[in-house]
């Protein structure tokens with residue numbers, strides 16, 4: 001006899017993953033299609049995308065209400081590291097207007113930003129091939145001191161524990177979708193046409 005299939009409800013993090021899976025695929029393919037590791041110039045354009053994203057959402061990392069929900073939130077920001085990476089690469093630091101993101105949608109935007117540290121492990125390996133690394137040009141891709149897995153699990157635990165109404169949960173999903181759309185737009189704008 002087959003074991004019964006348990007129909008457990010998705011956690012908030014699982015739902016966010018499911019609802020944005022296709023967008024992640026498109027983004028990943030869009031970035032890869034622009035050969036970000038072919039030259040330092042191409043990679044610098046990718047870092048500018050990352051910098052613009054982090055700068056646009058930095059107010060979330062400084063928001064006291066969100067800090068109360070996610071322990072150590074301020075220290076998770078990778079904006080300063082991305083700024084140093086741009087300097088390492090000799091690329092000017094752009095002026096970025098922070099986005100007006102609501103508190104509830106902010107959780108979805110943070111999910112996208114924090115989740116991007118997982119893919120960063122692969123990107124870091126690729127960037128080493130062009131002579132860069134976590135001490136120069138790829139500081140923002142470095143793992144957290146406690147390890148990428150632990151860092152991500154801690155975030156997911158905090159995210160899953162926030163008490164939200166179903167309507168607020170939907171807002172988190174729209175925030176995550178908007179974040180992927182935003183980064184996709186940055187890729188097209190800063191990295192140029194893809195293949």
Ligand code: HEM
Pocket residue numbers: 013016017024027028029031032053111112113114115116117118119120122123183
């Ligand atoms: C070429 C670029 C990228 C590659 C190759 C890539 C690859 C990956 C991989 C392999 C994972 C899963 C890792 C694991 O489960 O252990 C992942 C997760 C994730 N990535 Fe990316 N990624 C890229 C760019 C991005 C960008 C630019 C963002 C957002 C700004 C992003 C957001 C996320 C999110 C939110 C997750 C977590 C999904 C979840 O488990 O809930 N990724 N990425």
